[in-house]
Amino acid sequence: xxxxxxxxIMLFGHLIKMPAQYKVTVINSTYExxxxxxxxxxxxxxxxxxxxxxxxxxxxxxxxxxxTAFPQPLINEDRNFIExxxxxxxxxxxxxxxxxxxxxxxxxTPFGKNELKQKCITIDVSVRVKALRTYLENKGIIxxxxx
Amino acid sequence: MNRILVSFLMLFAxxxxxxxxxxxxPKIMVIPYTKQGDDISQVLENDVNKRIVLTKIxxxxxxxxxxxxxxxxxxxxxxxxxGLSNDSQSDLKTMIIxxxxxxxxxxxxxxxxxxxxxxxxKTILTAYDISTGNSLSNKxxxxxxxxxxxxxxxxxxxxxxxxxxxxxxxxxxFTDIVNNGRSINIEIGFEETSALTMSSEIGSDALPxxxxxxLWMGDHAHQNxxxxxxxxxxxxIFDDVRIPLKxxxxxxxxxxxxxxxxxxxxxxxxxxxSRSTANNTxxxxxx
Numbered sequence: 001x002x003x004x005x006x007x008x009i010m011l012f013g014h015l016i017k018m019p020a021q022y023k024v025t026v027i028n029s030t031y032e033x034x035x036x037x038x039x040x041x042x043x044x045x046x047x048x049x050x051x052x053x054x055x056x057x058x059x060x061x062x063x064x065x066x067x068t069a070f071p072q073p074l075i076n077e078d079r080n081f082i083e084x085x086x087x088x089x090x091x092x093x094x095x096x097x098x099x100x101x102x103x104x105x106x107x108x109t110p111f112g113k114n115e116l117k118q119k120c121i122t123i124d125v126s127v128r129v130k131a132l133r134t135y136l137e138n139k140g141i142i143x144x145x146x147x
Numbered sequence: 148m149n150r151i152l153v154s155f156l157m158l159f160a161x162x163x164x165x166x167x168x169x170x171x172x173p174k175i176m177v178i179p180y181t182k183q184g185d186d187i188s189q190v191l192e193n194d195v196n197k198r199i200v201l202t203k204i205x206x207x208x209x210x211x212x213x214x215x216x217x218x219x220x221x222x223x224x225x226x227x228x229x230g231l232s233n234d235s236q237s238d239l240k241t242m243i244i245x246x247x248x249x250x251x252x253x254x255x256x257x258x259x260x261x262x263x264x265x266x267x268x269k270t271i272l273t274a275y276d277i278s279t280g281n282s283l284s285n286k287x288x289x290x291x292x293x294x295x296x297x298x299x300x301x302x303x304x305x306x307x308x309x310x311x312x313x314x315x316x317x318x319x320x321f322t323d324i325v326n327n328g329r330s331i332n333i334e335i336g337f338e339e340t341s342a343l344t345m346s347s348e349i350g351s352d353a354l355p356x357x358x359x360x361x362l363w364m365g366d367h368a369h370q371n372x373x374x375x376x377x378x379x380x381x382x383x384i385f386d387d388v389r390i391p392l393k394x395x396x397x398x399x400x401x402x403x404x405x406x407x408x409x410x411x412x413x414x415x416x417x418x419x420x421s422r423s424t425a426n427n428t429x430x431x432x433x434x
Contacts, residue, residue: 031307031310031311069307069308069309069310069311069312070311070312071312072312072315076319130210134212137212143318143321143322143325144211144212145208145211145212145213145314145317145318145321146172146173146213146318146321147171147172147173147321147324147325147392
């Protein structure tokens with residue numbers, strides 16, 4: 001009975017996707033780009049950097065940043081919905097194409113364990129927001145300006 | 148065999164180009180804010196900072212791949228066409244807005260604040276739908292205080308701060324128009340010689356003309372979305388009728404085509420009409 005109960009909880013957890021939380025804070029904002037300080041987690045430094053960069057990009061794509069030139073998210077639809085609707089585009093994007101829209105990636109805190117003993121890295125990621133929007137428009141993920 | 152293949156490919160390419168009708172994009176014009184009685188041409192000519200701010204706003208549209216109607220060029224062409232003197236330009240702004248063919252306009256106000264602790268510029272951007280007068284997007288940009296006399300640069304900074312968000316809000320309204328249709332005004336009246344009134348009983352079911360019109364409007368407005376401003380015996384005004392951007396065949400649909408639909412409807416009732424359009428307002432008069 002206990003095993004069945006645990007399995008049910010695991011299945012339920014798998015079916016319901018929790019809203020993502022991105023550990024990012026705004027460092028600088030210009031008319032063209034946004035620099036975010038992001039924390040990334042991973043077993044190796046490269047994976048942690050990738051995680052941090054994707055957190056920064058996803059925060060720009062799905063959250064937006066008040067007080068900057070980009071207070072609205074670039075994509076105003078549910079993340080799971082849009083990612084499944086344009087699966088091949090997002091597979092390519094997360095597979096490495098996202099790097100085209102990162103200007104700089106500077107390590108702030110080197111790879112190591114935090115107070116919770118999690119392996120992480122903190123980096124300042126500059127996201128080329130305008131170029132990213134053009135990419136999304138050309139791929140048909142968001143509407144171009146106008147009708 | 149090769150020729151057949153080439154012919155087939157050409158036919159396929161032609162078919163593709165026919166099936167994809169480009170959507171007619173809205174026309175947007177960026178204009179400076181002027182107070183009552185200000186000469187709009189002088190306001191621009193005498194103040195380079197206002198010109199910088201307007202250019203910066205147009206630049207924001209350009210960066211989204213969107214071309215705006217050039218206000219200065221329109222100003223010159225209207226002045227030339229109408230032979231306007233400086234004395235008669237008090238309502239030139241309205242005239243330019245009406246004659247530009249623009250669907251929307253963005254009004255930009257610039258406020259320069261000079262102080263011993265630094266200078267700053269505030270800009271107020273407001274986008275309007277010309278047909279309804281609805282305000283679509285509003286943003287206030289602030290450059291922040293700097294020890295500089297370069298007011299143009301401060302103006303640019305104030306615009307840059309809000310331009311993207313301003314366009315995002317405007318785009319949200321455009322998306323609403325794509326989904327729910329665009330808004331037009333319709334004024335229905337009678338020619339002076341007409342014996343008809345809105346209460347004249349018309350058609351096989353002998354309903355009053357105003358009711359016949361409303362029933363038709365309900366069927367033909369996009370998603371039954373229309374609003375009557377008022378009805379009198381001599382006039383019926385719809386201040387917001389939504390029409391689709393595309394017809395059922397995917398072709399572009401506009402106010403003239405809607406007017407044509409109304410003409411056909413009038414003919415089914417055995418009535419004659421005259422119609423004209425100006426600034427997304429359809430004016431219909433029964434003969």
